[in-house]
Amino acid sequence: MPAIIELEHITKIYPRPEGESQILADVSLEVMDGEVLAVVGPSGCGKSTLLRIIHGLIPPSAGVVRFAGRAQDGINLSCGMVFQSFALLPWLTVEQNVMVGLEARGLDDETCRKRAMKYIDKVGLDGNEEAYPRELSGGMKQRVGLARALAVEPKVLLMDEPFSALDALTSINLREELIDLWGDPALPVDTIVIVTHLIEEAVELADRIVVLASNPGRIVESIKVELPRPRERKSPEFSALVDRVFSLIV
Amino acid sequence: MPIEPLPSTGISKVLGLCEILDDHQGKEDVYRLAQDLHMPFGELLLVIKGAEMLGMVETPGGDAVLTPLGKRALESSMNEKKALLRQAMLKLKVFQHVLKLLENAQENEVPAEVILEELAVLLPQEQPRQLFTTLLNWGRYGEIFGYSRDTDQFYLQKPEKTP
Amino acid sequence: MKFSFTQAARYTALVLLVLAGAVLLVAGGVRYLPARGEMPAEVRHLPVYAAWSFLRMLIAYFFALAFSIPYGFLAATNKRAEKVLLPLLDILQSVPVLGFFPAAVFFFVSLTHGSRLGVEMASIFLIFTSQAWNIAFGCYEALTTIPQDSFDALASQGVHGWQRFRILYLPACVPKLVYNSILSWAGGWYFLIACEIISIGPTEAALPGLGSFLKRAAAEGRVGLTLTGIAVLIAIVVAMHLFIWRPLESWSEKFRYEFAASTVAPSRLLVFYRELRLVAYIGRTARRLAAYVARQKIRLFPPRQVIADLEALPPLWRRIVGRTIGILASACALYILVRAGMALVVVLRPPWPHQAWMIPAALGASFLRLLVAYILALAWTIPVAVWAGNRPRAMRIVGPFAQIASSVPATSLFPLIVMFAIHHRGGTNIAAVLLVLTGMQWYILFNLLAGVHAIPGDLKEATRSLGLTGWRAFKTLTLPAMLPSLITGSITGWGGGWNALILSEYLPYAGKVYSVLGIGTLLQEATVPPGNQAMMVLSLVAMVVVILLLNRFFWRRMYNWAADLYKIEY
Ligand SMILES: Nc1ncnc2c1ncn2[C@@H]1O[C@H](COP(=O)(O)OP(=O)(O)O)[C@@H](O)[C@H]1O
Ligand SMILES: [Mg+2]
Numbered sequence: 003m004p005a006i007i008e009l010e011h012i013t014k015i016y017p018r019p020e021g022e023s024q025i026l027a028d029v030s031l032e033v034m035d036g037e038v039l040a041v042v043g044p045s046g047c048g049k050s051t052l053l054r055i056i057h058g059l060i061p062p063s064a065g066v067v068r069f070a071g072r073a074q075d076g077i078n079l080s081c082g083m084v085f086q087s088f089a090l091l092p093w094l095t096v097e098q099n100v101m102v103g104l105e106a107r108g109l110d111d112e113t114c115r116k117r118a119m120k121y122i123d124k125v126g127l128d129g130n131e132e133a134y135p136r137e138l139s140g141g142m143k144q145r146v147g148l149a150r151a152l153a154v155e156p157k158v159l160l161m162d163e164p165f166s167a168l169d170a171l172t173s174i175n176l177r178e179e180l181i182d183l184w185g186d187p188a189l190p191v192d193t194i195v196i197v198t199h200l201i202e203e204a205v206e207l208a209d210r211i212v213v214l215a216s217n218p219g220r221i222v223e224s225i226k227v228e229l230p231r232p233r234e235r236k237s238p239e240f241s242a243l244v245d246r247v248f249s250l251i252v
Numbered sequence: 253m254p255i256e257p258l259p260s261t262g263i264s265k266v267l268g269l270c271e272i273l274d275d276h277q278g279k280e281d282v283y284r285l286a287q288d289l290h291m292p293f294g295e296l297l298l299v300i301k302g303a304e305m306l307g308m309v310e311t312p313g314g315d316a317v318l319t320p321l322g323k324r325a326l327e328s329s330m331n332e333k334k335a336l337l338r339q340a341m342l343k344l345k346v347f348q349h350v351l352k353l354l355e356n357a358q359e360n361e362v363p364a365e366v367i368l369e370e371l372a373v374l375l376p377q378e379q380p381r382q383l384f385t386t387l388l389n390w391g392r393y394g395e396i397f398g399y400s401r402d403t404d405q406f407y408l409q410k411p412e413k414t415p
Numbered sequence: 416m417k418f419s420f421t422q423a424a425r426y427t428a429l430v431l432l433v434l435a436g437a438v439l440l441v442a443g444g445v446r447y448l449p450a451r452g453e454m455p456a457e458v459r460h461l462p463v464y465a466a467w468s469f470l471r472m473l474i475a476y477f478f479a480l481a482f483s484i485p486y487g488f489l490a491a492t493n494k495r496a497e498k499v500l501l502p503l504l505d506i507l508q509s510v511p512v513l514g515f516f517p518a519a520v521f522f523f524v525s526l527t528h529g530s531r532l533g534v535e536m537a538s539i540f541l542i543f544t545s546q547a548w549n550i551a552f553g554c555y556e557a558l559t560t561i562p563q564d565s566f567d568a569l570a571s572q573g574v575h576g577w578q579r580f581r582i583l584y585l586p587a588c589v590p591k592l593v594y595n596s597i598l599s600w601a602g603g604w605y606f607l608i609a610c611e612i613i614s615i616g617p618t619e620a621a622l623p624g625l626g627s628f629l630k631r632a633a634a635e636g637r638v639g640l641t642l643t644g645i646a647v648l649i650a651i652v653v654a655m656h657l658f659i660w661r662p663l664e665s666w667s668e669k670f671r672y673e674f675a676a677s678t679v680a681p682s683r684l685l686v687f688y689r690e691l692r693l694v695a696y697i698g699r700t701a702r703r704l705a706a707y708v709a710r711q712k713i714r715l716f717p718p719r720q721v722i723a724d725l726e727a728l729p730p731l732w733r734r735i736v737g738r739t740i741g742i743l744a745s746a747c748a749l750y751i752l753v754r755a756g757m758a759l760v761v762v763l764r765p766p767w768p769h770q771a772w773m774i775p776a777a778l779g780a781s782f783l784r785l786l787v788a789y790i791l792a793l794a795w796t797i798p799v800a801v802w803a804g805n806r807p808r809a810m811r812i813v814g815p816f817a818q819i820a821s822s823v824p825a826t827s828l829f830p831l832i833v834m835f836a837i838h839h840r841g842g843t844n845i846a847a848v849l850l851v852l853t854g855m856q857w858y859i860l861f862n863l864l865a866g867v868h869a870i871p872g873d874l875k876e877a878t879r880s881l882g883l884t885g886w887r888a889f890k891t892l893t894l895p896a897m898l899p900s901l902i903t904g905s906i907t908g909w910g911g912g913w914n915a916l917i918l919s920e921y922l923p924y925a926g927k928v929y930s931v932l933g934i935g936t937l938l939q940e941a942t943v944p945p946g947n948q949a950m951m952v953l954s955l956v957a958m959v960v961v962i963l964l965l966n967r968f969f970w971r972r973m974y975n976w977a978a979d980l981y982k983i984e985y
Contacts, residue, residue: 059567079573089568093586093670102582103572126330129395129409134669137401139389141264154572170289171268171299178271179330235275401669 006158006193007033007056012065014051014219025051027218029065033158038184038194040208042201044251048219049197053162056195057081070157082151082191086163088143090135096146097122097131103154121149124183141172148180152191161196165203177203181232201247205240206233213250223250255345256305257378258386259298263337263393266303270322273309278318285316306340338394346387347396349374354397354408361407364399458643461628465647468611468624471535472603475542479599482547484592487554488584501555508548509962511914512606513938514955515544517948520613524620534613534620541610545914546599553595557588562672589670593663598861601822602911604652605854608824609918629824636925638831645823652822656815762948770937770950774957781920781933782961785855785912788848792856792908796863797901801893804867805875817860825853825915833924843929847919854915859904866900867893898977906970913962934958 014026025048033039033056041049054060056067058077067074082103090099097118104114122128125145135143144164151159165173183189198204204211205227213223225247229239272289273280282300286293300316303309308322325336341347353370354360364384371387372380388406391397395409490500519537527533561583569579607626612619621627625648632640803809832849836842870893878892920935921928930936934954941951 054567057571059570077570077573081571083568083571085564085568087562087564089562089564091565091582091586092672093589094582102569102574106573106575106578124330126334126393128334129392129398132398132400133392134401137385137388137399139262139264141262142389150568150572169265169295170291171265171272172262173268174271175264175268178326182330 003034003036005032006035006070007031007195008066008068008071009056010066010068012052012055012062012067014048014055014060015063024218026055026062027220029219029221031212031221031224033193033195034210036192037209038196038207040204040211041195041197041214042199042204042211042247042251043214043219044216045199047214047216049199049214050162052214052219053083053160053195053197057083057160059083079154080157082154082156082159084144084147084151084159084161084164086166088135088140088147088167090143090146090150092135094134095131096127096133096135096138096149099135099146100150100153103150107154118149118153121153124152124186124189125149126179139172140168141176144168144176152189155190157191158193158195159191161194163197163199166199173203177206181207201244201251202235205229205243205247206235211247213247215251255349255374257375257383258305258344258346258390259301260382260386261295261298261302262389265299266306266308267325267333269299269303269316270308270318270326273316273318274323274326278323279315282311282314282316305344306337307343308340334394338396341390341394341396346374347391350387350391351396351408354406359407361405364404364406367406458640460623461625461644461647464623464625464628465651467622468607468626469651471539471542471611471622471624472600472607475539475603476546476596476600478539478543479547479550480592480596482543483551483554484585484588486551487556487558487588488580490551490555491558492584504548504551504555505966506959506963507544508552508910509913509959509966510544510955511917511938511958512541512545512609513917513942514959515541516613516942517951524613529620531622534622537613538610538622538624541613542603542607545602545606545610549599549602550592550595553591554588557591558584560672561587586670587672590667593660593667597660597664597818600655601652601818601857604648604822605824606914606918626824634923634926638834641828641831645828649819649823652819656818660818661815759952762952767953768947768950770940770947771953773932773937774934774954777932777934777937777954778957778961780931781916781935784844784848784851784920784933785909785916788851788855788912789905789909791848791852792859796856796860800860800863800867800897801889804864804870810864810868814864817857817864821857821861823853825850828853833922833929843922843931846922846929847931847933847935850919851912851915854919855908855912858907858911859901862900862904862907863897866897866904869900870896895980898980899974902970902974902977906966906974909965909970910962913958 009029009031012026012029012031013024015022015024029052041052043049051060055062056078058067058074058081067078069078069080091102094102097115100118100122101114104117109117119128119131122131125148127142127145127149130138130142130146133142135146138146144167147164165176168176184192184194194207196204196207208227211225211227212221213225214220215222225243227243229237229243234240272285282296283293285291286296289296300309300311303316303322304311308319308325310317310319321336321340325333328336342351350367350370353367354362367387368380368384371378371383375383388397388399392399397407398409399406486500486504489496490504491497519540523537523540524533527536565583569575569583574582607624608630609626611624611626612621612630621631625644629641629644629648632644799813803813828850832846833842836846839845874892874896878888883891916933917935917938920933921930921939923929930939934957937950937954938958941947941954
């Protein structure tokens with residue numbers, strides 16, 4: 003499996019009134035084509051920052067991000083991103099929210115609509131096209147976020163704590179549906195980087211887990227998850243792995 | 253038979269509940285479930301009530317038990333799952349009532365206010381706004397009816413598209 | 416992609432169409448229009464005057480929008496521009512309407528050799544100055560509070576340039592734009608009196624309009640006529656409130672970020688409008704027409720293409736184009752500044768007029784008047800806000816009432832105040848304070864109402880469950896919780912007060928002038944033909960400096976202190 007994303011010695015420094023603060027220190031990481039990579043770590047350790055650097059939303063202070071072998075400069079439009087806060091525009095309907103990125107790519111109205119409908123359908127949102135975000139429950143909102151990210155048919159899906167703002171039942175439902183979606187061969191995206199602070203979520207979803215430590219943010223360990231799918235959340239192997247990752251964080 | 257009101261809960265939660273029950277071999281004590289999930293007991297009861305009305309869960313003696321229908325929903329694809337839920341919703345009196353109202357309306361749509369008034373008459377003990385929201389959210393999921401805020405119209409969804 | 420901007424635009428267009436129709440009908444009475452130069456204040460001219468004033472306000476408002484949106488946009492999105500534009504806006508806002516007279520006269524009147532058109536443009540410019548700054552601030556504020564995630568989400572989707580402006584910046588501005596427009600129109604009506612009579616050197620040019628009518632009627636001491644004029648003004652304000660602002664406010668709820676329940680009750684009219692078949696028909700036809708035009712590849716307004724082209728330029732070129740535009744703009748600004756500076760030097764060359772030595776005392780006296788008015792304002796607005804802010808029904812009455820009341824140019828009420836006050840010792844002073852109060856109190860009330868209304872319900876309940884009532888509840892919860900909005904209201908209220916000052920200290924009534932020592936009087940006297948430019952500029956500069964110093968060293972500190980201590984975070 004070749005690496006699709008390579009991070010080489012990534013450092014991020016933010017200026018602060020009381021001096022500079024280093025958020026990420028010398029992070030090197032490869033994301034393999036077709037894998038699900040989970041990034042876990044304590045809150046504030048720089049997980050979101052790392053994800054945004056991968057996407058090119060913010061530049062690293064030092065180091066290089068390579069995508070498919072090429073050094074990247076600016077936003078990488080081969081990535082789609084899902085946000086913890088959903089980040090939907092409240093004045094656009096579900097369909098319009100999903101179409102935003104398609105319009106930006108200059109597709110004509112008919113194609114935009116068709117493509118948006120396809121992904122709205124895939125995430126189970128059909129019937130909600132005309133709804134505004136504020137009419138939807140949290141779970142439905144995040145489905146819109148997911149459909150929007152998928153609609154641009156990215157190579158890599160980046161997810162920043164996508165289920166953290168949801169209640170336990172909703173997040174389980176969405177997680178299962180994400181796994182189903184990922185198993186769908188018709189879906190162009192097969193590489194996922196998911197940031198989470200729930201270890202069980204990481205163990206359930208990921209092929210590999212990267213554990214970050216804080217102050218400054220750095221990689222402590224990278225763990226392969228060899229459990230067979232579908233994964234049994236109640237199995238002893240599952241619990242053992244959860245415990246192991248947990249011990250690395252604290 | 254009196255019309256049963258919809259509990260104010262969402263379909264995602266109902267499906268999540270089925271998923272959890274499946275993890276527990278299809279059966280779990282409701283009180284333990286609330287503790288495990290760190291969920292307010294009252295809220296969990298609403299979810300269970302919703303799941304029960306849709307025939308996905310049964311509640312004999314303080315337990316929540318996954319029904320074969322619930323199990324089937326978990327194993328189906330997205331569109332099959334939606335079809336299953338649609339069938340289940342259409343068995344409910346509230347849905348049948350609103351459906352008939354829409355079918356008889358001109359162009360199969362009515363102002364949202366009409367639905368609100370109808371709900372207030374059908375279920376005088378319930379909060380019509382809240383009921384309206386739940387009905388709409390379920391109905392949208394099952395692609396039974398829709399609502400446009402721009403025109404303030406409630407309408408029947410036409411089962412046109414087959415993916 | 417449409418998100419019902421079209422709907423609002425259609426609605427507004429419809430209302431304006433109806434209003435314009437009314438104006439045309441009335442303008443049928445154009446034969447009543449007096450010849451240029453004479454402006455009889457008679458009831459039969461009122462409709463024509465009202466129509467003229469409305470038209471002026473409308474034109475000024477469109478210019479204010481056209482100015483404010485780009486201004487706020489630039490200040491909010493460009494860090495370097497922000498450093499210049501924001502303080503500049505601060506200064507502009509503290510210059511009273513009269514302060515723009517010289518500019519208005521110089522640019523519009525003298526350039527057109529004193530023609531009617533020039534005077535009209537000057538008047539519209541003055542109205543513009545009472546509307547624009549507030550809207551620009553609103554835009555800036557709305558844009559700077561867009562959540563970072565929204566930017567990230569759009570960037571992630573590859574949205575930029577014109578599309579981003581259309582789907583993010585513009586919609587995010589809408590609620591503030593609507594709300595501040597209401598305030599701006601109120602401000603415009605309030606100062607109309609000062610905007611329709613323009614002194615040019617030794618002469619005065621009066622335009623046909625409600626403002627000049629009211630001023631004339633008052634100066635002649637005709638109370639009945641004044642009251643009739645005010646009644647017409649109130650009728651217009653109420654009509655606009657019912658047919659434009661309420662529906663727009665209700666519509667603008669859609670563009671709010673917070674997902675909390677709305678505080679604005681849905682407007683019956685907007686719902687009614689949606690159901691109107693004719694409107695639906697017009698809308699459909701317009702859409703078809705638009706689609707047809709689009710198919711013909713006629714691009715009336717191609718910013719999307721222009722921006723795309725600009726963005727497609729190689730970085731070097733883009734930088735060169737950007738730099739060139741920047742340098743040209745800076746050069747223009749510099750030229751204007753230098754010319755203005757030179758003019759100032761000429762005007763301010765000593766010897767200064769002997770009245771100049773009165774400026775400090777005048778400022779002091781004016782400040783005391785403002786202080787008294789401020790205390791009076793607090794004395795009644797706080798109880799009213801506490802009472803109404805906790806009662807949604809009362810809110811629904813007090814809010815619109817205050818909006819209407821704030822639009823009435825209270826200066827036109829002065830025949831009544833003066834009649835009452837003149838016979839007492841210090842009567843003119845009392846009148847001045849009362850008039851300042853009218854320019855100050857509403858801003859404070861608006862902000863207090865919003866502040867009290869925003870106190871979380873469970874806090875109110877907790878206070879009650881602890882057995883706190885009356886004064887104690889006020890002291891422990893309500894007062895601290897509304898302190899930030901009290902201070903915001905005070906800042907805008909004092910701004911309004913300084914502005915009103917120039918109309919409050921110098922009262923021409925029934926052929927006589929009643930005036931008290933104050934900066935407003937000095938300013939007014941400087942504009943009385945034949946005019947005294949040096950005095951005008953000196954008092955203006957002194958006043959603006961005092962306002963800015965007060966803002967910087969008193970109000971801003973108060974605000975930071977209150978916001979730090981008493982902000983309720985959820
Ligand atoms: N724009 C910024 N300026 C300064 N500090 C920032 C900025 N963005 C994030 N930080 C800081 O970087 C650290 C890591 O943030 P983040 O990546 O969001 O952590 P995580 O997602 O792991 O919780 C935090 O301490 C945060 O305060
Ligand atoms: Mg984070």
